[in-house]
Amino acid sequence: MKEIAKLVVVLALICGISGFVLAYVKDLTAEPIEYAKIKNVKEPAVRSVLSGYDNDPIKDRISFPVGNDKYGRPVSLVVFPAKKAGKTFAVAFESSGVGYKGPIGVMVGVDVDSNKLTGISVISHSETPGLGARILEPGFTEPFRGQDLSKDLTKDNIQALSGATLSTNGVVAAVNNARTMLAQHRDKMVN
Amino acid sequence: MGFGDYMLFIVGAVLVNNILLAQFLGNCPFLGVSKRMDTATGMSMAVVFVITLAGACTWLVQYYILIPFNIEYLQTIFFILVIASLVQLVEIIMQKTVPGLYRALGIYLPLITTNCAVLGVAIINIQKEFDFVQMLVFSFASAVGYGLALCLFAGIRERFALARIPKVFEGTALGLVTAGFMSLAFSGFAGLVGH
Amino acid sequence: MSLMKEFTKGFWELLPPFRLVLGLCPTLAVTTSAENGLGMGLATAFVLACSNMLISALRKIIPSKVRIAAFIVVVATFVVVVELTMQAYFYALYVKLGIFIPLIVVNCIPLGRAEAFASSNGVLASGADGLGIGLGFAISLFSLGTIREIFGAGTFWGVHVMWSGYEPMAFLLKAPGAFVCLGLMLAAINLISARQAKRKLEAARLAAAQA
């Protein structure tokens, strides 16, 4: 009995200490992690889809809740506004569509006045290197620039990848999702 | 998901995205216990059993402990503890209740604790946000895929035992090359299941 | 002196994953580039060295019945620390290594060393052992990553190194290529060992003949 008590106590102690240490580390790293995510993933994308601004879209980012996930936790949309002289003329935000192997995250930049795309940039995907992964190439993303977003985009508007139709469709779907999102939340994004 | 969807899902997990040949999980036991067909089948059965059970337990831990208490960052540590104790528990229960099965699978059980495939499948279950039934099906199918690859591989390796293999390639080196060939062959299944 | 020995044995005699055929999954999965290989290797080395030292320090306290469970908790703790740290400061790498960071827990090397070495040796020796084996692992992964990157992508650390018309052999970056490459590398190491053994034998024979 004493033996077992000892086992339990030692294990519990180790687990407890481990829990405390990790909670502490988690706390320490929470900020940097959030920053790293934006810095590494979003910033380059934002900079590539927006241009001609005089503010810092990263600093000026706004986020607002757009619903709940399936566990009831709120989900926010982060929008990066591009401003000239304090006026938002374009926004960039993340949208996603389903590609060949799971979701494709796309940073979409839209000129809020003309409703035209200022550019797109794929920020997360799991497509096949050499096939679907060609959605990363400028040759694929460039033709999106300037597309009119007042109606849904189709594959014919852009340069579809041969041999990777599904990936192409995923990106197009992401852009179309962005169109819906913009329509829904335009007031919160542009102010 | 309808029945047909489940079938595709299963084919995907067993053949197309085989956890071993396409996702690199569980290689150490794959190379360790594939020299003979009978040990390979024993290991396969043990793996199917443990992966499915562990998938269920870790899923419950994730959604009823980690998420409610907002400690998802402790996933790794919780999961491995759950798996390790589960394997121990299974071992003890099996020994008491079904000694026959225990004798057949027992020696493989400890090996499985340190098998990336078990923890890997548990983590993938969460990453892909499966519901409970999907999780069960996926875990089971992945494990079957693992077992299938293991048994086919054992068949091939048994043939190597009856061949004059160059000295420097004997054993693991040739095993790896052959696993590469199997992976090559399994790439033929690519695209059979769209997402 | 012996500390040095504990440290260096990981570089050849016990070089993982070749000598200890363990830790194959990350070896195969993440070595698509030199950078990934090195990152994964260093992460593992960190976990290995730290957990080895801590386990060695605690070895007198931990009852042997629950030692495996205790080892797992210790290793897992360090893995989570690495996970969080990498996420915060090496985010790009963290994303590329993906699921294989948490899988360091089950990577047989840390547990294997805990059981085989740390549980019966002093803190410093265990640290040296862990660091040595960990660095050995890192070197292996780095080499494999280098080979696969150079031939499979034509680059090294992201910089073009092959001739201008070279079209990379993408096969090497895929799953089959990973297995094949590792197999060939293991064979090469076997070959070197065989040569070494032969040379040693000949030297011994020569010495015997002279005496």
Place this chain on the structure above:
Amino acid sequence: MSIATWFKGVRLPRGAAFGPPTPLPPPQRIYLPLRQHRGAVCQAKVEPGQQVGMGQVLGSSDEFDSAAVLSPVSGTVEAIRNCADPAGQPVPTIVIANDGQDIWASPEGEVRPPLSDPAEVAKARPTRLLRRIREAGLVRAASQGLPLHVDLSPPMAPRSYLFMTGIPVVRPTDTLVIRALDHDPPVCPNQAALAGLNLTELDLGVTALKRISGAARVILALPAGAVSGELTALARLREWEIRTQSQTHFPYCLDNLLVLGITGREVPTPYGEPRDVGVVVEPLVTALEVGRVLISAKPNLERVFAVAGDVAKPQAFVARLGTPIAEAIKAAGGAVGEAGKIIVGGPMMGFAHFDAQTPITKETEGVFVQAAEHVRRYDDHPCIHCGRCVACCPVNLVPAELSKLCEFQRFEEAAEADLFHCIECGVCAYVCPARRPMVHYFRHGKSEVLARRMEQ
């Protein structure tokens, strides 16, 4: 033959057809091994220097499974020494210097009154016939033959096979097959005997064999295209059935496969015999010898055999037992080309000998001479898994796997993979493009397994 077997085995080159056997003059010196069959070795009953006459008992044994060795010539015993028998085993051998007189040991050599009326033979007591056969020292004319009286006697007890789970075999014999086919062409003694067929001897011999075995049904198995009118008439008279078969479709003239083809009964292997499924198979040469022994009331001192291969005139001979094969080869015009192999038996299943003085014995069916240029070398190439051996193996084994198991010394696994059912016909080696020494592997494997089981 069934369709299934049509694609199995191999078609061997057809040798020249033999005429009736040519008598070979008795040689100067005669070599008589004291065991010329499967079974016990005889004890020598003579001593060096002793004078012997024709038909005199030189060696005999109290064991049931032995056949007495009788002197085929008159002369002097020169020596008794160990020589290799046709299977290459050392056996004590009596060497006799022939005096050329052919003097019988007992007056006229008669032992018993002649028995030349088929009707009488058909009613004679089987034991009486058996005693005659035993006294004449007859041995079934086939490689590894049994003494004929043993071959014809019902087993004393249900056979317990060394390797079988004691399935008792007490099936009464109902069929007698007279095999005028030769399994290993071009060594074809039966075909030669058929060419110079003595119908009286055949009638009497078959009748006796039928009586002894108790078979109700007699089947003559003949080579396709060798059925003469007289033989057909005799067969019709005696109600014997006639079946014909190609001789060159190897190895379907081997007893077990012949029985399967003719009667559809599967002889159990290993170590089973046709009589276990109620069939007795005797070579034509043996049937004729039985007939001759009954008619002449003399022991059997001669043997019909064939000399084929690289000799000037391949042909069949009838010669005294104990004649060295060198004499027969000389009589056949001598070997052609550089000396290669001398094979007792045929090219597929015979034993190669290093000594041309090896004698013709009661088991000898013939000699195959091979010039050096025709000697084929085996290779140690790995099996290339081409499957030709599997396609051809007449007993449905997977020789490729067996050979690999034996090659890598995994003998017990080979035994589990039915190694012991291999009849060593050599078809697999014949078709193997990698030239693997298949039969060598199998024999080696069998002997290793047997040795290990003996140890236990």
Place this chain on the structure above:
Amino acid sequence: MSSPLLTVSTSPHRLGRTTIRSMHLEFMLALAPALLTGFYYFGLPGLSVVLLATASALLTEIVTVRVTSLPNRVADLHAVLLGLLLGLILPAGVPWWIPVVGGVLTIVLGKMVFGGLGNYPMNPVLVAWVALSLSWPEHMNAYFAPVPLGSGGEFAVTETPLMALKNDIGSLEIYELWDLWVGNAPGAVGATGSLALIAGGLYLIIRRLIPWQIPVGALLGCVLMSLVAAYTDSRLLEMGMEGLAANLKVAWFHLATGGLMITAFFLAPEPVSSPVTPWGALLFGLGVGGMTVIVRTWGAWVDGAFYAVLLLNTLTPILDRIRPKVIGKVIGGAV
């Protein structure tokens, strides 16, 4: 008294004529019609691909046996046969170094790593082909449109019938089936001449150099699975093609196109990696044929024949466990 120099060895003392070398020579003979067809339609580019692959394989084998301790068996011509086969399944429009690299991969990776002929688990030629395809997909799709010898046309990369079928089921109607059978279609150098391949294959079957079960199974498997594929394909209905006749047309198309014929007669029956037992071989063949159509219809690749062989190769050891009953073995009797 004993005569000198007599050889003693185990029976049998006489062996058949077929040796590994003669077998390989006959395979090459059987491949000759396909090679000539390829030369007729793909001219010098096609021929040079085949020659380069063959030379590369042969050279690699020679070098390998020089620098390693592996036994020198160059004379059995295995390397030449492998190189020839590799060349025949490459497109005529590949850059020169593809057949060269392919030959090296075939010999070193496919064969020598395992110790040479007899030991490898999978068809070396196909291992190399798939490695090339995964590495340089664009080059490996550089199929030329056929230009009959002497017609003076220019070679141009084009879509193969199977690529067309994958994109649009209507392509069934574009191709003259007769063209597909004689080889007047875009495709690999030696894989388009289905009739030439059948002729060579029949020769091999008659000479009993390959078991008939594998090609027969492959063709049967292809037809059966094509019927299933056609039956479940709603696009056919939309085109107004209905009923067995239409489904058979799909089967017929699958039989005549892509790598199926060269696979059925030359690549699947590759001895080392295919089963030796009769039922094993038949199932293997059925699997190859069926899997080919499955990959073509539902998979990511345009042609499935080569992948099908590799997949079934992994099953070979298990298929080899299916054996006929041993004659003389008593049921219930132990060894």
